[in-house]
Amino acid sequence: MGKEIPSRSEDYSLWYNELVKKADLAEHSDVRGCMVIKPYGYSIWEKMQQALDKMFKDTGHSNAYFPLFVPKSLFEAEEKNAEGFAKECAIVTHYRLKTDPNNKGKLIVDPEARLEEELVVRPTSEAIIWNTYKKWIQSYRDLPILVNQWANVVRWEMRTRLFLRTAEFLWQEGHTAHATADDAVRETVQMLDVYADFAENFMALPVVKGRKSEGERFPGAIDTYCIEAMMQDGKALQAGTSHFLGQNFAKAFNVQFTSKEGKLEHVWGTSWGVSTRLMGALIMAHSDDDGLVLPPKLAPIHVVIVPIFKTEEEFKKITDKVTEISSALRKQGYAVKYDSRDTHKPGFKFAEWELKGVPVRLAIGPRDLENGTVEVARRDTKEKKVMKMDEINTAIPALLDDIQNNIYQKALSYRNNMTTEVNSYDEMKKLLDEKGGFISAHWDGTMETEAAIKEETKATIRCIPLDAKEEEGKCIYTGKLSKRRVLFARAY
RNA sequence: CGGGGUGUAGCACAGUCCGGUUAGUGUACCUGGUUUGGGACCAGGGGGUCGCAGGUUCGAAUCCUGCCACCCCGACCA
CATH class of the missing domain: 3.30.110.30 (C-terminal domain of ProRS)
Incomplete structure (x- = not known):
């Protein structure tokens, strides 16, 4: 027996937890509330990053990196923002350990090494970034500033769940500065559109674009826009946010510029972000009781090939054929995995790759070699059909497109029904x-x-x-x- | 942070109430053989600070105290 996961109807949240672990996406670490993102899970996140990063660059943004630590005095400068996050901040108070005189081999915090000013571990970076922008901006000629950073942030959550809510998580945060309110609003909406585009076209996840009510707004923002998605248990998930900050941070950090007319004015700002929470959305939107279902555009492996053989000789012949097929597919840009392990039976491999959500599986055995065929199975519908080998090269790209489209349509009609x-x-x-x-x-x-x-x-x-x-x-x-x-x- | 629950092999669990041989089962792992078109079978083998720290006792996985972690429910979470 291999790995099995509970069914969604039995216990949705257990299904989710087990799926994340059994599909090798992530696991709990020994640090409370923090997860280890495993290579397979991380490679999906990397695909997301790549796609988003390109979209950010295409809309004129550049990446930069700001510090993890925010001096408390900077953090508290924008009052509403500081208040909003105050309850979930990790704080660095000391900078040194020393050996414990009473307990050999153990370390204690050196009471002599208290920081003069505490450092807040960033729950978000507006404060440190606006404090930096102050130095960068003097004239309207310095605007707009269109910066994004890929980073980790820490929010000390009481109850955590893998990907959906962890104490530390990975995200990107865009922070832009503009000369006019119009420009900033346009930027806010543009990035919301980028997120919606990404969700729908890469994640195959239909989203509702909207605006947050006052009560749900980002602290320090004038207006918060969001994309909302529907999960298979009927609960909604916020998949991304884009904030119009008005002049709130510019005023808090005294970021002013001289306009064309020679007047001193406060800068208008935006910030926008999506996080590893998108992984949770991706998992919960499409997957089924057999495991993960990945949209081809984000799948680390597009096609897995499983050989079926009895003898060494058969294995060799099949491998030759597989080499041919896979190199042709790779030339077209697809990630192909040949599961040549002789330690597991085909049935085991089928189940395992289904659990991991690989969109397409090819099986090739002696019978196929004789007939010049291959068995093609798609993960989303679990349909199987036998195809001529020489059709593969054209059939697979079409099939992957069809899968991408199908899971989007399925999620869309579910969302509409819900x-x-x-x-x-x-x-x-x-x-x-x-x-x-x-x-x-x-x-x-x-x-x-x-x-x-x-x-x-x-x-x-x-x-x-x-x-x-x-x-x-x-x-x-x-x-x-x-x-x-x-x-x-x-x-x- | 409050209420409840659970910590025993990589994973899932039994044993704990009522202390007493060498701590067991399934699965996973290793070796050999037979297998291979949907999660193989047989035989052999390795793997344990019984969450941590104290205490009671001739003797503790088992009883007592404290701590830690995780899960569920609630509060919280922009």
């Missing part, structure tokens, strides 16, 4: 308990109502969709007037 328009609070509560998903409903726009609904149902306003049509209605909770529907859901 989005329900609701006009009464009772109906909403019933739906949340029985079906889940997005609830599209009217809201009076106040924080009080939002908080009350959250308190009573555990559902939050995920976003105010950008494409929400103007529609007169009554708030589901207070009956007050509302101009458009918003999306509620229970969320990760």
Whole structure:
């Protein structure tokens, strides 16, 4: 018996945890709340990075790197931001250990080595970056500044889950500075579009673009835009955010520039990020009870080839054929894995590569050699068919495209099925308990109502969709007037 | 951070209530052979600070105290 995972219907959250571990994506480390991302999982993250990085560069951004540590005085400069993160910060207070005089071979913190000013381990980098931008910006000619950084951040979470919420996680954070509010808003929306494009075209994950309510907004932002996705258990997941910071950070850090007209003005800012949480979204959006299902565009291995043989001689003949096929596929840019292990039976290998979500599997045995055929199996539908060997080179690219498209369509129709328009609070509560998903409903726009609904149902306003049509209605909770529907859901 | 639960081989667990040979099972691992078109079989073998630290006892995986970690529920989480 190999590795098996629980079914989604039995225990969704156990299914997720086991899948992450059994598919070799990540595991818990010995550090509380922190994970080890294993090579297979990390290679998926690298594919995400590559695609996103290119999109950032194509929209004019450059990468840079800022320090992990933020002096407390800088951190607290933008009050709302500091307050928002204060409860989950790790703080460096000392810079030296020494041997414990009472306990041989052990180390203690040297009380003599207390830092004059504590260093906050960045939960996000606005503070240190805006403090740096102050030095970079004097004139409108210095603007815009379009910088991104790939980094780790630390948020001391009480309850963690692999990829979805860990104390340390990897992400990218873009930080831009502009001469006008319009420019900054345009940037904010552009990056939201980049995220949505990435989610849909690479992750095969349909997302709703929207704006956060005041209560869900990034601390220190004027406006927070987001993409929201629907997971297979009916819970929503925020997959990326893009913030219009107004002049909040420029004012806090005194970042001013001289305009064309010779006036001294505060700079307008944005910040935007996606994290390794996208891995969680990817896993939960597509995978099934047999394991991971990866969209070809993010799969570290596109095609796995399993030989079926009895004798050494058969194995050699098959290997020759496989070499031919795989080098032709590699020439087209596909990652091909030949699983030539003789220590496992084919059935075992089939199950293992399915668990790891490889989009296409080829099986070649003596029968195929005779007939000039190969068995082609696709991971998303688990369909198998026998193909002529000389068709492979053209059939595989088409098949991979089809898989990419199919899992997107499947996720899209699921998401649409899981989005329900609701006009009464009772109906909403019933739906949340029985079906889940997005609830599209009217809201009076106040924080009080939002908080009350959250308190009573555990559902939050995920976003105010950008494409929400103007529609007169009554708030589901207070009956007050509302101009458009918003999306509620229970969320990760 | 509160309530509950669990820590025994890489993994999953039994044994703990009621202390007493050499701590066991499945799986994984190693060797040899037979196998190979959906998770092979037989035989042999290796692997254990029983979470950590104290205590009680002639004797502790087992009883007591403290600590740590993880899981579930809640609070928290922009």
